[in-house]
Amino acid sequence: MDYKKRLEELIKERALKVADEPIFKLSSGKMSNYYLDLRTITLDPEGGYVIGNIIYDFIKDKPVDAVGGLTLGADPIAYATAMVSYLQKNPVNPFVVRKEPKKHGTGKQIEGNVKAGDKVFILEDVVTTGGSSLKAAKVAQKEGLEVLGIIAIVDREEGGEENIRKDGFEFYPIFKVSQLLKS
16 A cells, blocks of 8 residues: 555545635634644544554664654554554554643653653644644653654644754654645
8 A cells, every 4th residue: 555645645535624715723823725634634543554654664764762742633643653563563652742741640741651762753743833843852852862853744834844953853744735735
């Protein structure tokens, strides 16, 4: 199966909404004439399988211990990648970065089987400015993890890549939105 081609089909069928005018309000407050609801793909059995395979194929030959990112967008992507890695007998742990540290118990901000020194990739569904990805990457670094880069399903091409690279991280989008907006 051509996983990337299938993911593109799924995104165009279910997740990409396009209008003639900017009617979609983004989390930044900005209005846009298109919207990507990738949770319709990441929280779907086939979508998770396809995404997990794409990301696993990208990381399998790299010295990576874990994948994860800021909850909630990265969670199903990390779980799917971990499941595929396990099935391929090359397990990579998933982890979750909380938006804020827990206010009880151990006060952890990262959940999962990761420890200082582990090499990780930060995952993201959609990157616009890169803010969520950078927050996750910086929390991971603060906890002693070595961030190998940030992998996004879609780059909206609105400054995120530049911001991520400016902060010293590699950036690996599966798609740029311009690819998906072509007929």
